[in-house]
Amino acid sequence: MSGRLFVIGTGPGNPDQMTPEAHAAVSKATVFFGYGPYLDRLNLRADQTRQASDNREELDRAGAALRAASEGAIVCVVSGGDPGVFAMAAAVCEAVDDGPDAWRDVDLVILPGITAMLAVAARVGAPLGHDFCAISLSDNLKPWATIEKRLASAAEGGFVIALYNPISKARPWQLGKAFELLREKLPGSTPVIFGRAAGRPDERISVQPLNVADAAMADMATCVIIGSAETKIIEREGKADLIYTPRFSGGAAGD
Amino acid sequence: MSGRLFVIGTGPGNPDQMTPEAHAAVSKATVFFGYGPYLDRLNLRADQTRQASDNREELDRAGAALRAASEGAIVCVVSGGDPGVFAMAAAVCEAVDDGPDAWRDVDLVILPGITAMLAVAARVGAPLGHDFCAISLSDNLKPWATIEKRLASAAEGGFVIALYNPISKARPWQLGKAFELLREKLPGSTPVIFGRAAGRPDERISVQPLNVADAAMADMATCVIIGSAETKIIEREGKADLIYTPRFSGGAAGD
Numbered sequence: 001m002s003g004r005l006f007v008i009g010t011g012p013g014n015p016d017q018m019t020p021e022a023h024a025a026v027s028k029a030t031v032f033f034g035y036g037p038y039l040d041r042l043n044l045r046a047d048q049t050r051q052a053s054d055n056r057e058e059l060d061r062a063g064a065a066l067r068a069a070s071e072g073a074i075v076c077v078v079s080g081g082d083p084g085v086f087a088m089a090a091a092v093c094e095a096v097d098d099g100p101d102a103w104r105d106v107d108l109v110i111l112p113g114i115t116a117m118l119a120v121a122a123r124v125g126a127p128l129g130h131d132f133c134a135i136s137l138s139d140n141l142k143p144w145a146t147i148e149k150r151l152a153s154a155a156e157g158g159f160v161i162a163l164y165n166p167i168s169k170a171r172p173w174q175l176g177k178a179f180e181l182l183r184e185k186l187p188g189s190t191p192v193i194f195g196r197a198a199g200r201p202d203e204r205i206s207v208q209p210l211n212v213a214d215a216a217m218a219d220m221a222t223c224v225i226i227g228s229a230e231t232k233i234i235e236r237e238g239k240a241d242l243i244y245t246p247r248f249s250g251g252a253a254g255d
Numbered sequence: 256m257s258g259r260l261f262v263i264g265t266g267p268g269n270p271d272q273m274t275p276e277a278h279a280a281v282s283k284a285t286v287f288f289g290y291g292p293y294l295d296r297l298n299l300r301a302d303q304t305r306q307a308s309d310n311r312e313e314l315d316r317a318g319a320a321l322r323a324a325s326e327g328a329i330v331c332v333v334s335g336g337d338p339g340v341f342a343m344a345a346a347v348c349e350a351v352d353d354g355p356d357a358w359r360d361v362d363l364v365i366l367p368g369i370t371a372m373l374a375v376a377a378r379v380g381a382p383l384g385h386d387f388c389a390i391s392l393s394d395n396l397k398p399w400a401t402i403e404k405r406l407a408s409a410a411e412g413g414f415v416i417a418l419y420n421p422i423s424k425a426r427p428w429q430l431g432k433a434f435e436l437l438r439e440k441l442p443g444s445t446p447v448i449f450g451r452a453a454g455r456p457d458e459r460i461s462v463q464p465l466n467v468a469d470a471a472m473a474d475m476a477t478c479v480i481i482g483s484a485e486t487k488i489i490e491r492e493g494k495a496d497l498i499y500t501p502r503f504s505g506g507a508a509g510d
Contacts, residue, residue, distance in 0.1 A: 017274050084373060085384075087384075089381035091502060093487075104494070105494075111377060113369070114274065118367040121344075122365040122367040125348050128389075129344060131388065132388065132389055133386065136385070146504055150412045237359070244348035245345065249398075
């Protein structure tokens with residue numbers, strides 16, 4: 001007998017940014033798998049059990065969750081943000097792809113969430129108001145050369161760029177290198193938004209122009225948004241600047 | 256005296272996918288501006304007034320909302336999906352940029368929502384599980400040459416591509432042309448996901464390989480997601496295929 005596997009996203013961490021359907025899934029499930037700090041965002045009941053694991057053990061966690069669901073449990077795999085963006089939904093699919101047939105029978109229900117770039121963008125205006133891309137800067141799962149190529153394609157194509165996983169103790173230089181590469185393609189005045197913990201009490205949002213953007217402003221919990229050549233800044237007296245990318249475009253960068 | 260201007264997203268249309276903070280903003284506001292079908296998603300009270308306008312009048316609507324807020328009203332501008340993705344947040348910023356100084360004093364609160372590509376992705380698996388981009392296919396606001404350039408950059412860079420505004424009565428050929436261009440860059444087997452009204456009663460999700468993908472499958476309410484060369488399909492007996500892009504990558508398309 002097969003149970004059900006919910007894969008949910010908490011959003012960036014403010015419970016008011018988690019959807020009602022995700023809250024309802026949490027209420028139905030009895031076993032929870034996820035990175036500890038994400039599980040901490042849920043107010044689990046005494047009859048609900050949590051299996052916290054390190055953030056680098058996603059595939060093992062996905063397999064354990066599928067096993068529990070295939071044995072009949074109502075299971076919830078918890079991601080921060082949206083589960084489909086650099087998060088657990090892909091890991092669960094990978095585990096299904098490589099796992100026993102029984103895992104394909106599991107009733108898999110993936111529920112979307114507010115991903116970091118949307119929450120950060122909303123705090124500063126509308127930097128994602130026109131064409132944009134999302135790139136994970138982690139070279140644990142792909143060659144650095146691929147990342148360099150994608151950064152170049154994105155800048156040449158005129159996309160606003162959201163960087164996920166910009167920096168960690170094991171990956172200290174990649175964000176600085178990305179800024180260096182982008183300085184060759186984009187105006188020095190292009191706004192770079194460092195959005196940490198958007199919507200949470202420890203939120204910290206700051207903006208620097210690309211020519212002086214400092215990678216040390218970012219940590220693991222930061223989403224970095226780099227404007228296109230068309231992104232604009234509106235100064236407001238007594239209020240934070242608004243940053244937005246107009247809906248209309250005269251041409252791609254470099255045209 | 257200046258009021259407040261909320262800019263919210265309803266998500267794709269299922270009220271259970273609208274965040275609690277957006278629901279709270281709706282409850283506080285007294286005047287609502289937006290495209291009629293989006294306003295219809297809210298259960299407004301008798302003391303709340305609605306100013307519905309056509310979807311092509313975004314800048315006028317933004318100005319009217321800012322004027323009402325600058326005169327002291329608690330105003331809510333309503334987008335579908337996320338207000339920051341090809342929607343009203345950028346239009347409001349544009350209006351602030353070009354408008355009277357008083358509009359800069361308005362307390363502007365932008366609240367993120369579930370944008371269509373996240374909701375569609377969740378329904379089929381995790382096609383956005385690795386680097387991706389979002390492109391509006393409307394050439395009302397940018398030259399078609401810019402769109403062609405961005406499609407090429409995205410495909411060459413190995414990005415999964417989410418297309419917003421894929422087709423309309425006034426723009427009947429652009430999606431078919433985009434498929435043609437992408438067929439030159441991507442394998443014919445690349446999955447193309449047509450996600451219409453995700454999460455709503457009239458939801459319709461279908462998948463075709465790129466080599467036979469038919470633009471007639473899309474309408475104005477459809478978000479089209481085109482995989483990368485690395486996107487995979489998992490067949491499941493008695494269940495819809497799962498489509499996902501692995502978290503790891505061997506290299507960009509064409510490498």
